[in-house]
């Protein structure tokens with residue numbers, strides 16, 4: 001059920017409706033929008049007795065949500081969610097995901113050491129990224145492959161954040177790493193392999209930081225949205241969806257990047273959706289063309305693997321761009337962004353003069 005408040009409803013009236021819902025033993029999720037606030041109701045086993053709610057001051061209507069996902073749905077919140085991050089450095093404008101600005105997340109697959117992280121970070125911030133990615137906990141297919149540096153890797157990323165003004169995106173693979181990622185990073189990544197790890201999703205829903213949720217390797221759109229619903233149902237409404245390719249019969253790429261899911265998500269959900277052309281293709285020579293396509297199709301951002309020495313990378317070197325290739329990609333991304341009414345914000349470019357002046 002969804003309680004739609006009148007455009008002029010006061011905060012007090014919204015609060016009273018939430019209290020009433022909670023007095024029934026349900027959970028109320030107040031979702032303020034540009035036009036009006038909607039309050040999602042979860043925790044109900046069957047029909048909610050809504051007569052009393054309808055009569056409350058400030059309430060416009062109470063509607064049944066027929067889709068399995070409720071909080072994720074555009075029916076609940078018609079305007080696209082814009083996630084705002086406070087500026088890292090004084091005077092820097094805030095960074096957003098989901099608005100006109102394209103979110104550019106770049107960095108190595110895994111943090112390998114401080115020098116590697118700093119070399120890559122310096123290049124991606126100069127090229128225009130606002131976020132730095134890097135895994136400290138790596139879900140690898142083989143137990144013998146590099147598993148990540150753990151907390152030390154998170155500490156290196158925290159240093160990258162301070163030095164370059166980049167917001168940090170990194171993956172949590174279990175409860176323990178999620179708590180640490182929540183402490184050090186700006187965005188908690190939930191990887192494709194954990195998209196249906198429901199207890200981890202709920203835990204991410206109780207975390208303070210926004211969550212970047214990657215689509216499972218064979219997840220349908222509905223399963224993808226339901227995974228986001230798990231996070232939101234626990235009270236964390238800052239979820240970014242990420243298309244990273246699904247497994248198909250095709251063998252010319254590692255995965256098949258399903259760009260059609262971007263407009264499909266945008267039709268059904270208010271959550272921002274970004275694209276990962278690195279895992280989506282698995283091949284360096286396909287990352288730039290698919291990044292261009294992702295921006296053209298209307299994605300809210302990109303997450304791209306970049307390494308200063310991909311041949312010696314400890315993971316995913318084959319799909320990592322050289323920094324020069326990332327520079328060239330960003331030039332193209334800016335041009336395509338303009339065609340679809342988006343911009344790559346200059347926030348990070350401000351970092352260029354800051355770095356060269358220091």
Ligand code: PEP
Nearest residue numbers: 109191192193214244279
């Ligand atoms: C990653 O981003 O490094 C990663 C492991 O991604 P995915 O979960 O999409 O495979």
Ligand code: MN
Nearest residue numbers: 109305315316
């Ligand atoms: Mn990777």
